[in-house]
Amino acid sequence: MKKLLSILPLLVVVIGVHLLTSATDTMYYLTQMTMSAYYSLLIIGLCVLMGYAGQISLGHAGFFAIGGYLSAALTTRSLIPYQDTLPVKLLDSAGFLLAGQDIYGDSLLVVTPWAACIIAVVTAALIAVAIGIPVLKLKGHYLAMATLGFGIIVYRVALACEYFGEADGISEVPAFMLFPGLSVSGNFGDRVSNYYIAWGLLLIGMVLLLNLMDSRVGRALRGIHGSEEAADAMGVNTARFKLQTFVLSAVFAAIAGVFLTHYNGGIGPSEAGVMKSVRYVAIVAVGGMANLWGTLLMGIVLNFLSLRGVFGSYDDAVFGLILILIMLFAPNGILSINVRYCLKQLTGRNKQDREGEV
């Protein structure tokens, strides 16, 4: 309940941004704000895995891509050639299929967005379980390498597989009607409602994670981060907690992938790229690792600037630079910077201060 109240200011900011952009006639910013919200959904999930449980993953763009690609493929690739096979018949009888026409007027038989979303997220979760059980036995650099390998595999599969559109990716992804009157799509008229869908999802995710981290689960995860062996000796089932957290963060990534793909109307292999994963890890680090609010703030700000094209073609270079600067000057994250202390240092009255600080 207390956590519900703590996100109220954020809700006010969300509405405030909408009102501000509509008052200043800069509503086009809402598009990037929507996309930033989806990326941040992935990033807060990764924050719990990295910052709290202490398990690094350089493969989260892979889970994002699994969610995005599967829902894109299922809702665009026609199943008519396989109409008589058993799985398709089962899907049909469950009411998960939708007949339609493509842009050339040919008839189509595709999976409904809701069913595709569920299939995509469940698949991502299952893959996370399959990958997580062996990989989470590793620690530190080795875990980073293994998850990096997973990310590369997903990227290469997306790039090589005709079903996933090879280098072109998948386009013409239909709108995702959540319920009548509210759908995730890139349509001009849906911009405001999509802004609220994205931020609503992000707020729900935030409340969920804040509550989880405040409970025995969060305590156990931080214990694992501190000393896995000691946590084990205290009766914390470390293997299970690590796996559950890994799967939870993968599900967050997959949901973000599904929604952003429907919002953009398509997905390309760059979403699965390794640099994306590195970027997510960098943002969690910049946000202060075990700090959901810091991570959320940096996730929104950095993604927004990047999507607006502020960094131009130096995008990845800027992220590298930011990471170096933060590690040097604020290793505990952006929110740990003590502005007053910095100002005093700059004005040269630091000598006295230092004695006081230590």
Next chain:
Amino acid sequence: MLKIRNLESGYGKIKVLKHVSMHVDPGEIVTIIGANGAGKTTLLSTIAGLVKAASGEAEFKGTNILKSKAAAIPALGCVMVPEGRQVFATMTVEENLLLGGHVLQKQGKQVLVELLEYQYELFPILRDRRNQLAGTLSGGEQQMLAMGRALMSKPSLVMMDEPSTGLAPLIVKEIFQIIVRLRQEGNTVLLVEQNAKAALGIADRGYVLETGKIILQGPAEDLLANQDVQRAYLGREKTEEK
């Protein structure tokens, strides 16, 4: 309460423990003494499930705990205070204690609050430090926190691995007094120590471990009087004694 028969354990091909047999009865303080590398920590880690046993049996309250995972053993009532404290440095004292009560969490908040109160009564210094990060405590305070954290799971057997390591003699005395108090309150303690004199001073029975084998066992006062033990672990020559 704890019965170990023919236990063999080690790391990979290296066998540290060779046919160790021992037992702990309810309400006792049993100590295992031995030099560096004798296998004391390996023995405790094997009982706690952190090291896999190669062969043998370890029966705790009727269940074979060698088959259990490390995380399942505290729930059975057998908990370890690890060597070198290993408190969770980035968590507060109270969070450390609450994590110790992890296995009791399902019994409700009230149980945990009562247990917290009990630890604060046992270790008053922890109450003063409750909101401080565990990493900022002194060595003695960390040892007390590690003990309190273990006691939070209401264990029937507490295993302590070298609680005196790196502590001032005065603090060691305080820690050992608390161990005696634990026995008075009906707890059972398995104490591994290099400080043989102090350990045998409070224990009921003792085992002497040397290069992975138990070479001597018996009531603590007998071991204290034993000339071999005196020469090897208490730093007294035979001639001095006579």
